Amino acid sequence: MKPRCDLCADSRVTPLIEFGAHPIAHHFLTDPAQAEYTHPVTLGFCEACGLTQLMDPIPPEKFYTDYNWLSSWKWNPHVPRLVEAIEQMPGLMKPSPVFEAGSNDGTFLAALRERGFTKLLGLEPAQDAVTAARKLGVETVRAYFTPAVARELAASFGQCDLFITRQVLEHVTNLPEFAEAMRVMLRPGARVLAEVPDFGFNQTAPDYSAIWEEHVNHFTAETLTRFLNDVGVEVTHVETAMFSGQILIAFGTYTGNRIAPKAAAVAESRAKALAYRDRWPKFRAALHSYLDSEAKGGRKIALYGAGCRSSCLINYTGLSSRLAFAVDDQPEKQGRFMPGSRLAVRPSEALVLENVGLCLLAVNAENEEKVIARHAEFLRRGGRFASIHPPSPRLPAFWKTV
Numbered sequence: 132m133k134p135r136c137d138l139c140a141d142s143r144v145t146p147l148i149e150f151g152a153h154p155i156a157h158h159f160l161t162d163p164a165q166a167e168y169t170h171p172v173t174l175g176f177c178e179a180c181g182l183t184q185l186m187d188p189i190p191p192e193k194f195y196t197d198y199n200w201l202s203s204w205k206w207n208p209h210v211p212r213l214v215e216a217i218e219q220m221p222g223l224m225k226p227s228p229v230f231e232a233g234s235n236d237g238t239f240l241a242a243l244r245e246r247g248f249t250k251l252l253g254l255e256p257a258q259d260a261v262t263a264a265r266k267l268g269v270e271t272v273r274a275y276f277t278p279a280v281a282r283e284l285a286a287s288f289g290q291c292d293l294f295i296t297r298q299v300l301e302h303v304t305n306l307p308e309f310a311e312a313m314r315v316m317l318r319p320g321a322r323v324l325a326e327v328p329d330f331g332f333n334q335t336a337p338d339y340s341a342i343w344e345e346h347v348n349h350f351t352a353e354t355l356t357r358f359l360n361d362v363g364v365e366v367t368h369v370e371t372a373m374f375s376g377q378i379l380i381a382f383g384t385y386t387g388n389r390i391a392p393k394a395a396a397v398a399e400s401r402a403k404a405l406a407y408r409d410r411w412p413k414f415r416a417a418l419h420s421y422l423d424s425e426a427k428g429g430r431k432i433a434l435y436g437a438g439c440r441s442s443c444l445i446n447y448t449g450l451s452s453r454l455a456f457a458v459d460d461q462p463e464k465q466g467r468f469m470p471g472s473r474l475a476v477r478p479s480e481a482l483v484l485e486n487v488g489l490c491l492l493a494v495n496a497e498n499e500e501k502v503i504a505r506h507a508e509f510l511r512r513g514g515r516f517a518s519i520h521p522p523s524p525r526l527p528a529f530w531k532t533v
């Protein structure tokens with residue numbers, strides 16, 4: 132099914148979890164009877180390098196051509212910490228060339244410009260994001276990051292002293308090509324900052340909503356380190372932060388010498404991946420019985436937060452018939468229907484109007500308090516909230532025991 136691993140090109144990628152065929156999580160419907168393109172979502176594991184990855188990714192042009200997503204829409208609470216870490220990097224000066232692969236709308240480079248960095252370049256394939264970045268005055272080239280593009284940039288802009296890539300590597304189906312492009316752009320001794328969702332966290336949470344069609348690679352600290360080592364980057368420090376779930380931030384220095392992988396890391400990754408696989412059917416059954424008990428006495432159950440993660444979780448677990456509707460504060464989503472489940476998306480008031488008993492919260496854990504505070508009337512009438520996004524303190528009790 133998969134000819135080669137995204138990371139090491141080995142052919143031993145074996146299926147781990149088959150979630151079934153599902154529509155693209157960004158594609159909301161205007162009519163619940165509308166036909167949808169679906170694609171199988173199967174998580175696989177590479178026996179050679181330990182990277183967990185999608186077996187059969189959707190061709191990127193299916194969703195990136197008119198990719199409707201800008202970084203600045205989402206609050207990035209960890210950005211000040213990253214900027215501070217960059218300012219403290221030894222040898223990195225304010226005029227040092229800084230390059231960001233997958234710079235989206237340029238907000239991160241603009242944050243560095245505010246701190247006095249003067250030589251900044253972004254690379255981004257999505258037209259909307261490039262337009263937004265240029266409006267911000269951030270120099271941005273529209274292209275995918277390939278070795279040929281990197282050679283052009285290295286000739287015109289120069290190699291960089293700081294290479295940044297945030298929330299990009301999980302989308303890349305050809306990591307060896309990305310690695311080669313990195314080697315072209317990096318000056319020996321250059322610093323590297325790489326940020327990805329933390330699949331190690333998702334495995335223990337457990338969080339199955341993190342598996343969606345755009346994230347073709349699911350990195351742990353071990354596999355992210357392996358990728359960077361293969362580029363020739365010595366990883367000096369890895370930390371975590373919260374941003375739509377837990378993320379990994381790796382810091383390193385480019386030495387130009389590839390570092391050989393450790394075999395023991397693969398065995399450990401394998402054990403964790405198999406445990407995640409074995410928990411999936413138990414998790415799905417426990418979620419259904421939890422909702423069965425909550426629906427007793429005719430209590431209506433609704434969902435708050437019609438995002439990609441909740442869409443995936445509802446479709447993979449087959450929850451649509453158990454939910455009355457979804458609520459979302461984004462006016463563009465209201466009046467539409469969620470992909471796959473075809474749940475109607477309504478404004479917040481619907482929770483009270485429809486006499487909902489339980490509302491499943493599908494918002495980032497750091498935003499839950501704010502959302503709950505806005506629903507005093509729902510709570511006063513006996514409505515309750517329970518979260519479906521780890522690491523919330525409001526996860527139903529079964530979550531920890533499956």
Ligand SMILES: [Zn+2]
Pocket residue numbers: 136137138139140141177178179180181182
């Ligand atoms: Zn591999």
